[in-house]
Amino acid sequence: xxxxxxxxxxxxxxxxxxxxxxxxxxxxxxxxxxxxxxxxxxxxxxxxxxxxxxxxxxxxxxxxxxxxxxxxxxxxxxxxxxxxxxxxxxxxxxxxxxxxxxxxxxxxxxxxxxxxxxxxxxxxxxxxxxxxxxxxxxxxxxxxxxxxxxxxxxxxxxxxxxxxxxxxxxxxxxxxxxxxxxxxxxxxxxxxxxxxxxxxxxxxxxxxxxxxxxxxxxxxxxxxxxxxxxxxxxxxxxxxxxxxxxxxxxxxxxxxxxxxxxxxxxxxxxxxxxxxxxxxxxxxxxxxxxxxxxxxxxxxxxxxxxxxxxxxxxxxxxxxxxxxxxxxxxxxxxxxxxxxxxxxxxxxxxxxxxxxxxxxxxxx
Numbered sequence: 001x002x003x004x005x006x007x008x009x010x011x012x013x014x015x016x017x018x019x020x021x022x023x024x025x026x027x028x029x030x031x032x033x034x035x036x037x038x039x040x041x042x043x044x045x046x047x048x049x050x051x052x053x054x055x056x057x058x059x060x061x062x063x064x065x066x067x068x069x070x071x072x073x074x075x076x077x078x079x080x081x082x083x084x085x086x087x088x089x090x091x092x093x094x095x096x097x098x099x100x101x102x103x104x105x106x107x108x109x110x111x112x113x114x115x116x117x118x119x120x121x122x123x124x125x126x127x128x129x130x131x132x133x134x135x136x137x138x139x140x141x142x143x144x145x146x147x148x149x150x151x152x153x154x155x156x157x158x159x160x161x162x163x164x165x166x167x168x169x170x171x172x173x174x175x176x177x178x179x180x181x182x183x184x185x186x187x188x189x190x191x192x193x194x195x196x197x198x199x200x201x202x203x204x205x206x207x208x209x210x211x212x213x214x215x216x217x218x219x220x221x222x223x224x225x226x227x228x229x230x231x232x233x234x235x236x237x238x239x240x241x242x243x244x245x246x247x248x249x250x251x252x253x254x255x256x257x258x259x260x261x262x263x264x265x266x267x268x269x270x271x272x273x274x275x276x277x278x279x280x281x282x283x284x285x286x287x288x289x290x291x292x293x294x295x296x297x298x299x300x301x302x303x304x305x306x307x308x309x310x311x312x313x314x315x316x317x318x319x320x321x322x323x324x325x326x327x328x329x330x331x332x333x334x335x336x337x338x339x340x341x342x343x344x345x346x347x348x349x350x351x352x353x354x355x356x357x358x359x360x361x362x363x364x
Contacts, residue, residue, distance in 0.1 A: 046331040059207070080178065090168065094196075209251070281321075302338040
């Protein structure tokens, strides 16, 4: 009697469990039927466009056109008409300086020139050997006319030890030393009295890896972004220095990019990001990186199959570029392709709907 009762209980339990399992199975199948088969997939379109290849590098912009005023003499500042950071026009007066030491040297040179003039006249009359002119530091004077000698003489006399600097071209002043009445000691090219930068000549020096330098040629087009100035400018490769620069195991080569146009907001030393265009192909069918996956030595993409469900299709890929990967065979323009974004729980065998290997093409 007791055993019979327990047997009935067990039968009831089994039946209940079977009903629960059956219900959950039916419910899961219904939910699966209602779920979008493309859930977790990102759709892209195969598009015909230009495929470009480029190298991205960084550097600092510098002025390609500079003019300096410096002298070995101590000078007295007579007048300052413009200050650093100010834009000036060609011929505009910037500053006047005066030097007693320069004046004395000019007077001595003028005296030598006067002697040279007389010597040249005597040489022309046959009363002096031309070789004597060399002792005056004017070995070529014998071939000059009297008018040319007079012109040089006048230029020296007119100077009178005064340095008057007028801008030789339109630009911005990077340096103007002194204030009226101040004395300034000897100056050099590294620390001049005046430094003028042309606004229409800028360049950026960048360093390209040993793996990319052979792809770069003179006159290749480039785009240069100077974030601090809020500008992006066109340019081209103006020089390639084939002297390696080593930093540990990294080897790079210096490449100069000349920047087109006039840029008043540029300042020497500003950081610049440059993109050098290596190649460009028009009318290429392109898909984004990460859409095509390698499987068994070939590439496949996800498309919508005839049954409306995701399906794998083999494709033949071509070149890689900045915009994506070229498709040579297997897709048509405008056709939808899908990227599987489902998590890969087993990195050794791949993941996603079709167990594709995880490595995407290009590595970008």
